[in-house]
Amino acid sequence: MNEISAFQQITGLAPLDYAILGTALVALFVISYFKGRDEHDTKDYFLGNRKTPVWVATLSFVATEISAMTIVGIPPIGYTENWQYLQFFIGSAAARILIAFFFIPAFYKFSCTTIYEFLKHRFGVETQYAGSAFFFVTRLFASGVRLYAASLAVSVIMGWQLLPTIAFFTAISILFIGFGGIKAVLWTGTFESIVFYIAGGAVAGWLLLHIDGGLSGAWQLASEAGKLSVFKLGWNLNDPNVLWGAVLNGVFGSMASFGTDQELMQRLLTLETRRESQKTLILTIFTSFPLTWLYLGLGTLLFVFYRQNTGLPLPENADKILSHFTVHVLPAGLKGLVLTAVVLASIDSPLSSLSSSFITDIYRPLIKKDGDEKHYLFASRLSVLCFGLLLAVIAWLCASGSGRMLWLAFKINGVTAGSLLGVFLLGLLTARISNKVNVLAMFASACFAGLTLYLSEKGLAPIGWSWIVVIGTVSTFSLAWLLAPLETKFGK
Incomplete structure (x- = not known):
């Protein structure tokens, strides 16, 4: 194409890009102020007094699910591979239906502020503490690496150093979530979802206008290169893209992510009715x-664009393809729109859910049992500050860990999520009465899942890492179910 030389000259951010980002950040704080200024107690702060409109909760859920890892992490999959990633969503859709009809009624039955209160009502406080602890480990590591990935992308686009970028995200998150609570998270999440759609659609439209042949030309070239393949048949347990495995892992992975993780379920608990x-x-x-x-x-x-424009430079790592394209090719305005999407996807952090679980599951029952609501509201805001700083430290460790910390952060979710899902399913699907053995089963299964993951990474176990959640779920459920009669017989 004859536009290559022009593309190569487009670098840096224009005043328009800064204006778009600045406007979005101002809107974020305005929404946070007006929606979160009437927080009187922890019910307001963590549940929004259960008065959230359905459409707001829906879009906020999407904003949390579609994190910065999706904005900057999904395009490289489409660039280097194909569309087989969509198979996972079949299982994810099924998981949402199962959660809607099995998990949510139980949480509303006990009027839960956090979903780990269900474990207390169903089994006992030990299981509640273990569930909350597993959530802290899972969410802190997963969100720390999310913060790192977003900061890395923004530092490339903005030309900033990585550590100041991490500090920038952390400060904004602490300020608007600490002040506005879940109402701020919900309404700003709605705004973020709209920006995600606009940014993605605008960039797709620009690409189609600059690809020879437009949509039909792009479709033909991508099809010839095998980029449009959605389904993959086979029985290889090592391949996460095989249809039946992807669907099954989608069911278990999404049930763990949506049904046993306070970050996403908190949005659903702010609705007035089941x-x-x-x-x-x-x-x-x-x-x-x-x-x-x-x-x-x-x-x-x-x-397709880079295949037709072979003279354009490519990033050394395909994982940076969207950031590289944004910096070197996109014009002013669109560049700011992509930057805004990445920034907003990073700011919607799990600070509110971490705070709600800490105050409800740990602080109230174990540390300060007789405080008034004013005290607990202050403690909630203080915990947002502490968790924000802890996330920043984890993101910094990812940046300085030469990949080792990053690997740990990615994999630990699979190791711990299965234990959480297993104990929730035990409470929902059986009449077993157990407590301390649940804690034993959760930790034993997490160790077993971790060992399986290690052997898989070393090529010593013929199974892919995506099966770790399934293994952890089945082993936790089975072990706790088998040991429950012993606890009943010998006493708690």
């Missing part, structure tokens, strides 16, 4: 899938 909460979760099927497909398609369009 039916509204169920409706919200099912609606996310129809809002999350198009967004995932959009950013996966962006990767495919980037493949």
Whole structure:
């Protein structure tokens, strides 16, 4: 194409890009102020007094699910691979339906502020403490690496150093979540989802206008290169893209992520009734899938664009393809829009859910049992500050760990999530009465899942890492179910 030389000259940010980002950040704080200024107690702060509209909860859920890891991580999959990632969403959709009809009614039955209160009502406080502890480990590491990935992308686009970028995200998150609580998270999440759609659609439209042949030309070239393949048949347990394995892992992975993780479930607990909460979760099927497909398609369009423009420089690492394209090719305005999407995807952090679980599951019952609501509200805001700083430290460790910390952060979710899902399923699907053995089963299964993951990474176990959640779930459920009669017989 004759525009290559022009593309190569487009670098740096224009005043328009800064204006777009600045406007979005101002809007973020305005929304946070007006929606979160009437926080009187922890019910307001963590549940929004259960008065959230369905459409707000739906879009906020999407904003949390579609994190910066999706914005910057999904396009490289479409660029280097194909669309087989979408198979996972079949299982994810099924998981949302199961959660809506099995998990949510139980949480509303006990009027839970955090979902780990269900474990207390069903089994006992020891299981509640263990569930909350597993959530802290899982969410802190997963969100720390999310913060690192987003900061890395923004530092490339902005030309900033990585550590100041991490500090920038951390400060904004602490300020707006610490002040506004869950209401701020919900309404700003709605704003973020809209920005994600606009940014992805605008970049896709620009690419189609600059690809020879437009949509039909892009489709033909991508099809010839095998980039549009969605389904992959086979029985290889080592391949996470095989259809049946991807669907099954999608079911278990999404049940663990959505049903046993306070970060996402907190949005669903802010609805007034169980039916509204169920409706919200099912609606996310129809809002999350198009967004995932959009950013996966962006990767495919980037493949076609660079295939037709062979003179354009490519990043050393394909994982940076969207950031590289944004910096070196996109014009002013669109560049700021992509930057804004990445920034907003990073700011919607899990600070509110971490705070709610700490105050409800740990602080109230163990540290300060007789405080008033004013004290607990202050403690909630203080815990947001502490968790924000801890996330920044984990992100910094990812940046300085030469990949080792990054690997740990990615994999630990699979190791711990299965234990959480297993004990929740035990409480929901059986009449077993156990408590301390649940804790034993959770830790033993996490160790077993970790060992399996290690052997898989070393090539000593014929199974892919994506099966770790399934293994952890089945082993926790089975072990706790088998040992429950012993606890009943010999006493608690």
